[in-house]
Amino acid sequence: MEFKKRFFNVCLVGIVLAGLIILAGPQTGRCEAPIKIGMIDSYSGATSFITKLALSGWQLAIDEFNAKGGLNGRKIEIITRDDKFKADEALAHARELVLKENVDFLAGTINSSAALAVSEFAKTKKKIFMVHAAYTHRLTGELGHRYVFRSCQSADIVGQSGGAFAGSKPYKKWYIIGDDFELGHSLADNFKKGLKKANPNAVIVGESWVKLGETDYTPYLSSVMAQKPDAVFGCFGGASHIPFPKQAKMFGLFDKVAYFHYWLADPLFAQVLKESYPVGAYSGLSYFWYYPEIPANKEFRKRYVDYTTQKGDPQQYPGEGVLAGYSGARFLIEAMLKAKSARTEDVIKALEGLTIQTASGPQTMRAYDHQVLAPVFWGQIANVPNYPFPIMKDIYTAHVKEITPTCEEIVAARKDRK
Amino acid sequence: MIFSDAMLFAQFVSGLSRAMILFIMASGLTLVFGVMRVINFAHGSFYMMGAYLAFTATTLLAGSFGFWAAFLIVPSLTAVLGGVVEVFLLRRIYEKEHLLQMLLTFGLVFVFSDAVRMIWGVDLRMVSLPSYMAGSVIVLGHQFPAYHLFIIGLGGAIAVVMWLMLNRTNLGKLMRGAAEHREMVGLLGYPANRLFTIVFMMATFLGGLAGATIAPAVRISLGMDTEIIAECFTVAIIGGLGNVWGALLGALIAGMMYSFGILVLPQYAMAFIYILGGIVIVVRPNGLLGKSSPVKV
Numbered sequence: 001m002e003f004k005k006r007f008f009n010v011c012l013v014g015i016v017l018a019g020l021i022i023l024a025g026p027q028t029g030r031c032e033a034p035i036k037i038g039m040i041d042s043y044s045g046a047t048s049f050i051t052k053l054a055l056s057g058w059q060l061a062i063d064e065f066n067a068k069g070g071l072n073g074r075k076i077e078i079i080t081r082d083d084k085f086k087a088d089e090a091l092a093h094a095r096e097l098v099l100k101e102n103v104d105f106l107a108g109t110i111n112s113s114a115a116l117a118v119s120e121f122a123k124t125k126k127k128i129f130m131v132h133a134a135y136t137h138r139l140t141g142e143l144g145h146r147y148v149f150r151s152c153q154s155a156d157i158v159g160q161s162g163g164a165f166a167g168s169k170p171y172k173k174w175y176i177i178g179d180d181f182e183l184g185h186s187l188a189d190n191f192k193k194g195l196k197k198a199n200p201n202a203v204i205v206g207e208s209w210v211k212l213g214e215t216d217y218t219p220y221l222s223s224v225m226a227q228k229p230d231a232v233f234g235c236f237g238g239a240s241h242i243p244f245p246k247q248a249k250m251f252g253l254f255d256k257v258a259y260f261h262y263w264l265a266d267p268l269f270a271q272v273l274k275e276s277y278p279v280g281a282y283s284g285l286s287y288f289w290y291y292p293e294i295p296a297n298k299e300f301r302k303r304y305v306d307y308t309t310q311k312g313d314p315q316q317y318p319g320e321g322v323l324a325g326y327s328g329a330r331f332l333i334e335a336m337l338k339a340k341s342a343r344t345e346d347v348i349k350a351l352e353g354l355t356i357q358t359a360s361g362p363q364t365m366r367a368y369d370h371q372v373l374a375p376v377f378w379g380q381i382a383n384v385p386n387y388p389f390p391i392m393k394d395i396y397t398a399h400v401k402e403i404t405p406t407c408e409e410i411v412a413a414r415k416d417r418k
Numbered sequence: 419m420i421f422s423d424a425m426l427f428a429q430f431v432s433g434l435s436r437a438m439i440l441f442i443m444a445s446g447l448t449l450v451f452g453v454m455r456v457i458n459f460a461h462g463s464f465y466m467m468g469a470y471l472a473f474t475a476t477t478l479l480a481g482s483f484g485f486w487a488a489f490l491i492v493p494s495l496t497a498v499l500g501g502v503v504e505v506f507l508l509r510r511i512y513e514k515e516h517l518l519q520m521l522l523t524f525g526l527v528f529v530f531s532d533a534v535r536m537i538w539g540v541d542l543r544m545v546s547l548p549s550y551m552a553g554s555v556i557v558l559g560h561q562f563p564a565y566h567l568f569i570i571g572l573g574g575a576i577a578v579v580m581w582l583m584l585n586r587t588n589l590g591k592l593m594r595g596a597a598e599h600r601e602m603v604g605l606l607g608y609p610a611n612r613l614f615t616i617v618f619m620m621a622t623f624l625g626g627l628a629g630a631t632i633a634p635a636v637r638i639s640l641g642m643d644t645e646i647i648a649e650c651f652t653v654a655i656i657g658g659l660g661n662v663w664g665a666l667l668g669a670l671i672a673g674m675m676y677s678f679g680i681l682v683l684p685q686y687a688m689a690f691i692y693i694l695g696g697i698v699i700v701v702r703p704n705g706l707l708g709k710s711s712p713v714k715v
Binding site for chain 2: 048049052208211213214221222223225227242243246247252256272276
């Protein structure tokens with residue numbers, strides 16, 4: 001009896017084990033190599049506080065995808081590299097990621113020049129490069145190609161929508177001040193186009209271009225103030241969003257002139273600049289955690305807050321960077337799921353014309369130039385009761401389809417280059 | 419292009435505030451070179467350290483009091499750090515060739531940069547001004563940041579204190595003596611080591627002070643050390659390396675050239691000072707105020 005019972009037990013254990021192995025077998029067999037995304041961005045230096053947030057957007061989307069089982073069991077792994085805000089470093093990392101790490105996709109970067117450099121490399125290596133924070137219009141415009149996609153706005157959309165919004169206000173004498181690099185000029189040129197269209201009477205009375213990396217705007221500000229313009233358009237990127245408003249506030253610029261500055265509306269700057277935050281200035285952004293008040297937005301914010309809290313770095317107020325990162329990841333994921341493949345050519349086909357639902361509304365990856373079409377909002381910074389810091393009021397939604405360059409314009413721009 | 423008087427005045431005051439930060443920085447650099455014959459590349463690191471320490475100090479000691487306390491505490495801390503560097507590192511290589519000294523101070527730049535990264539991380543750091551300093555005041559009918567006027571005053575005060583110290587105190591006489599003949603200090607029965615420690619601490623005090631002063635106006639970031647050091651060297655060289663009044667003159671020239679330069683050729687405003695630096699090196703290698711041979715303090 002005793003022996004029989006023991007024999008039975010051994011058999012039972014054996015059967016259970018065998019069953020487990022059989023069950024696990026195909027699983028482990030199916031669990032192929034992960035899908036690798038090589039993420040190049042400026043994780044040290046003056047813009048790291050922005051790139052870190054964009055990365056958390058990517059990670060949120062990827063964790064959600066992995067938790068649902070990935071692509072037939074293949075999960076996404078993200079490999080980050082720090083380009084230190086330098087184009088040559090970004091390119092070196094892109095090379096290493098593609099040639100040594102064998103990544104399936106490239107993604108990045110906040111620096112427009114770095115994005116252009118990596119984009120050229122991605123083209124020669126036939127790798128998809130998903131851009132989530134570089135805004136130069138040339139990236140998907142004249143220098144666009146089959147392998148580069150962008151999940152954030154482009155400077156021509158931002159600049160022209162800003163120009164259209166600014167043109168609806170009664171200001172005549174305009175002054176432009178900005179960072180003397182790719183993004184700053186790209187914003188200014190498009191702003192002028194939009195402004196002229198909306199208000200033919202507007203004149204630009206002066207421009208100042210500040211060397212990149214310069215944090216002392218004093219002499220520029222004194223010369224702007226001395227010109228006595230009605231309004232100023234600030235075209236700054238990355239790290240300059242902080243010191244410029246701070247010093248402009250010291251000069252009393254915001255009391256004297258109307259000030260327009262895309263990105264300043266980001267909750268990040270309201271929280272950092274505190275009393276230097278220019279209430280009354282005009283700003284724009286493509287995503288607010290409080291607008292539009294749609295269920296998808298509330299739900300996204302909740303997921304984001306939960307996710308960052310769980311990661312031990314609680315973030316309450318997602319901004320544009322977070323959503324652009326999240327959308328970048330979601331575009332790749334949705335395209336892979338649609339194509340049932342992670343192969344470059346299949347994913348490109350699936351990406352072109354793909355529409356995803358996001359917290360700011362539907363976003364479409366335009367088939368021709370691979371530029372996302374998503375809403376842009378402009379408004380005025382104001383103290384609104386029950387909000388922890390100043391937010392935007394009287395929000396105007398730009399008509400993206402009217403502002404985004406048409407495919408014909410892009411065809412022409414690309415032809416001009418050749 | 420015609421510039422109004424108001425505009426020229428605005429640029430003049432702007433240039434002056436920029437010049438004062440450069441002067442506070444460059445005077446420290448030049449003091450160390452004049453007395454110790456050490457080219458201190460790490461001077462910018464004390465500046466960066468000063469800015470970060472000002473962030474911590476104002477965070478810990480909130481409010482207006484914390485802000486002013488930071489002005490006393492922070493430079494003292496960088497001076498202590500400077501003292502440690504002098505006693506434990508620099509002192510060991512005075513007898514060695516110049517190249518070694520340069521390598522050491524250059525190496526310190528990286529050490530401090532990584533130390534700052536480890537202590538404060540890469541996140542954004544800001545120092546807020548007390549509300550009465552954050553606005554602007556009207557000077558001769560022109561709006562001007564109150565804080566920049568404070569910087570100008572501070573720079574002037576430092577210049578006066580420096581003059582009194584160099585001309586009216588024994589320490590100042592020793593320093594000037596050391597600049598002429600280093601051996602003389604020892605012959606006079608004063609330990610040269612102690613003098614060097616004091617001078618290096620003074621210089622790092624000034625570096626920290628410049629950093630703490632600029633902190634509320636700018637964005638504090640890694641890399642601000644190297645951003646300023648090149649300009650600082652140019653200023654010191656134009657005035658005459660080793661000469662405190664040269665540093666003041668150089669800083670004024672640099673500030674004004676920048677501030678007026680952007681009215682004429684904004685893209686090249688920054689280049690003017692380096693071009694002038696190059697010309698001075700060729701035409702007057704000892705700087706505008708430098709004497710032909712021994713370096714003056």
